[in-house]
Amino acid sequence: MKKVIDRRRKYWNEPTLGWWERFYLFEVLRGFSITGGVFLRNMKRWITGGKGALTAYYPEEIRADYAAHNRGKHVLTQRPDGRPQCIACNLCATVCPARVIEIEAGFDPDDPAHPKYPKRFEIDYSRCIFCGFCVEVCPEDAIRMVRQVPGLPVPDRDHGMWLGREELLTWQPARDPAKPYPPKEGPK
Amino acid sequence: MTAIFINGQSVETGDHTTVLQVALANGFHIPHFCWHPELSVVGNCRVCVVEHEGRGVGIACNMPISDGMRVLTDSEPVRAQRKAMLQFILLNHPVDCGICDKAGECSLQDYHYEYNGETAISGDAKLHSTKFFPLSERIILDNERCILCSRCVRFTREISKSNVLGLENRGDSMLVRPAEGRSLDDDPYSDNVIDICPVGALLSRSFLYQARVWYLEPTPSVCPGCARGCTVQFWHRKAEWRLSGLDERHNTRVHRVTALENPRVNGPWICNKGRDLPELLDRPRATQALQKGAPVSLMQAIETARGLLDQAGKRVALVSSWGSNEELRAFRNSLGDYFTSFVKPDHLPLEGEVVEDDLLIRADKNPNTRAAQDLFGTAAAEIPDDTELVLVWGEGVDFGTLPRGVKILFLGSWLLPENGHADVFIPISIQTERRGHYTNFEGVVSPFEACQPHRDGVIDAETLFPLLSAPGGSASGGGAA
The missing domain is CATH 3.10.20.740 (Ubiquitin-like (UB roll))
Structure with a gap:
């Protein structure tokens, strides 16, 4: 007689079902109670505006569980007068492995300390790999990455996934402990 | 020895x-x-x-x-x-390489990394100086970056002989300044000081902050500004640094022009007219073939031109002195028998321009008059009144001076009002879209390479001439060739 070989793979967590589980009905009810409980808890938190709801309304809401050092959207830091700290040196554009940063520089003879500034500063998020090299290379601490991911959904296709200077100038210094704002006068 | x-x-x-x-x-x-x-x-x-x-x-x-x-x-x-x-x-040098246009091709930067590599050992504060001193309409001087090597001063004394620049004061307050009542505007070779400046002290206004130099690459070319035919380099954006979010113009534009050292023609220098070539090349281009002002396809225009050529009795050609040696030879081989040909100057000296001097600038403001005259003679254009067809190749012809009622076949590159007045207008490529050679007034032949993409709807004159002369044959047959 031919020996029957069970060729099914054996897993380390292969379930072993007792008669209670095999009876099916009680286990299904237990499952419903778990999912239903989570659903109701979330529902209650969301209705009452409490914290800890697991669902977030993208893109209006930000996920609560991004890591503190998550590399998300880029921001351009600002001088006290609100102009970008960026000097358009193009080091970020040069170091970028995906070559997604494009800067058009302008000349401002009235500010001899910062004669070069970015007239346009464009990042293509469809190609950005969020490596953070641009932040690391910047000699002026002019570009940083915040926790949130960029708000990319747009109503039309033609817009692409480019964010420009205005969208990147959203640094909120009041919430940035690493850099007091306005900057303190350092030693000359 | x-x-x-x-x-x-x-x-x-x-x-x-x-x-x-x-x-x-x-x-x-x-x-x-x-x-x-x-x-x-x-x-x-x-x-x-x-x-x-x-x-x-x-x-x-x-x-x-x-x-x-x-x-x-x-x-x-x-x-x-x-x-x-x-x-x-480096005592008073600001080390602002991040915003300096010379960074990447600066001797001071290179030598610092190779031979010094240390931060400043001086504890004294750096002296500040004039930041943007206007030396001329074309050049600004950053005195903080200047290392007082005096190359620019010696250039204006020994090479351009304009004696415009000098050094003022002594020690660390020494400054490069124009002589009293003078300005670098007087010097038609002034932009060479930007190239010979070993640091980024002398800055070109037209190139200021246009691009970091490592994004650019040079293409060897020949300046078409005069009969000297100086060899130059056209700096344009490298293909791997192509921009897609900013203006497309940045990708194809010639950002700056520098001299390509050539002891047989120009040495390491070129004049300011050569530096301004980007303006000449950026003029609006004609890319649409026209028939009495109405747009037609290129092949249709060539077909009509061939019809005119076959029907006309007496034919005169005004040959461009901006055509390359290859194009001129193609014209002679294909169309030489059809036409009585004269060489015309495409460009004449502009008002206020230095017409001729001892160093480089020549009075003939066209690059290839020598080669054209070798093929078609030196006679001035004389168009008899019974001429039926005039082929005008290139700029510089006032159609009002042509005999009344004559058919005009116009080959041009630029968007000009004349284009619509010609019976047939065929758009042809410009120097930066094709390769070729120019022969300068001394007979020295210099090559130039293509550095800009070929515009759609534009044909190379070298390709066009055999199509015009092809006997009978359909236009589509010509197109396949």
């Missing part, structure tokens, strides 16, 4: 008279700021120090050769002195 030893290696001195020249000619690099092969020796930057064994350390640019002398370019005392010298030069 004298021989000297550099780093223990015996080298022939040739015609050279100083250690620096011999070393550079034999592949030993000695850093130098103020020394320039075409300028006099001043020896003020002191970084070209070498050790003459047994005699101590001295500057190589001013060290005469003696038979059997032994020179060390990288010994311990040389390195120490060079490093100290770089510390001195």
